[in-house]
Amino acid sequence: MDSRVEYTELPAKPVAYIFSEDLVKISSRLPSNRNRSLLVHSLVHAYGLLATCPGQAPQRFLVVRPRPAGKKELLAYHTHDYLEYAMNESSDAQNLPEASEFGLEDDCPMFHGIKDYITQVAGATLTGAAVIRNDTSDVAICWDGGRHHAKKARASGFCYVADCILAILFLKRTVPSAYPLKKPRVMYLDLDLHFSDAVSQAFHKPGSTTTAQVLTLSIHHAAPGFFPVSPLASLPDVDNPSFDPFTLSVPLKAGASTKTFLRIWPIIEHVKDIFQPDFILVQCGLDGLAGDPMATFNWSLGGEGSLGWCIQRIVHEWQGKKMLLGGGGYNTPNAARAWTYLTSVVGGIPLPLDADIPEYSGYLRFKPSFTLDVPAGNMQDQNMEEYLQTIEATYEGILSVLHSRMVSPTL
Secondary structure, three states: OOOOOOOOOOOOOOOOEEEHHHHHHOOOOOOHOHHHHHHHHHHHHOOOOOOOOOOOOOOEEEEOOOOOOOHHOOOOOOOOOHHHOOOOOOOOOOHHHHHHHHOOEEEEEEEEHHHHHHHHHHHHHHHHHHHHHHHOOOOEEEEOOOOOOEEEOEOOOEEOHHHHHHHHHHHHHOOOOOOOOOOOOEEEEEEEOOOOOOHHHHOOOOOOOOOOEEEEEEEEEEOOOOOOOOOOOOOOOOOOOOOOOOEEEEOOOOOOHHHHHHHHHHHHHHHHHHOOOEEEEEEOOOOOEEOOOOOOOOOOOOOOOOOOHHHHHHHHHOOOOOEOOOOOOOOOOHHHHHHHHHHHHHHOOOOOOEOOOOOOOOOHHHHHOOOOOOOOOOOOOOOOOOHEEEEHHHHHHHHHHHHHHOOOOOO
């Protein structure tokens, strides 16, 4: 396999880049990632990736200003009581028992601007979903989305709004303009270090014997006590009564590197080929990259099996419309590096990984290397041959079940 990420021809439709100053301002208040959004978008702009060239048509990117989500849109998944409490900034998170009931404590404290954060982030992801659904673009990027731990009535894991779930629910609706009427298939692929518990649980149908419009697939670290604790985070067991071939996990051990991702990637490709999604949502969490404070995986941006390599294949080789979302990532300069690089990959103009950081207002945040790359570290990859063979053997059975469901679908 070729590990290079190459330039591609100008797309027939520009990539939709979801951005507004209001979105960046409110996303930068997120307690777990203060000012991350600001640094990410400022670096994308500093490299000139979104700049338009006079006379060039079509453009590689279309900057789309998101609109805030309305209450009705949020209620498509969240409960009324959760929204009423979370979006009421007079709620006293220190004294009221409701704060604990709704998860608004510890890793998800109330903060100034939380109402605008919920509506803006949900609205941004829904805007991205709308532009690929209405054919404005075939690919959308929303780095401020990807909040995959937020539940129906509870904040969790730094996530206050279930934007991923809201987007999936929106995209799975029957397309009115299609004839004959078609129920779209939506594949959700999660690359975050942590299991996509809320998204996977939302669409899990234990013991189901029919096909489904939504397939979730999470590649993550799983170990006793590692957040989030969920039975769905384990390697699926086709003999378990709760097994659902449309709710899948690939749990990896510590130190997962490009070598491990390269080894398991054919599984991801086979799942996609069998399911044949119309829409693909990719949660591009970065807390599995080397240098992240989570210090659990040893993934990198470049080379075969890297994050950039995976995104190149999804965007430029897979059929279907795609939306890339953000997620975890707690080394803010590295998050800016990674999502800037992925933006260039999606646009077909990949930046060299040894590119110097442009001299701009955020320049000093990128010391000591002052380059774009997020290289691998020295952590040992504990995903040994025996374990990788176990994953492959397990997925032989899973893929067989999935194929049988898709051959004789009953929606």
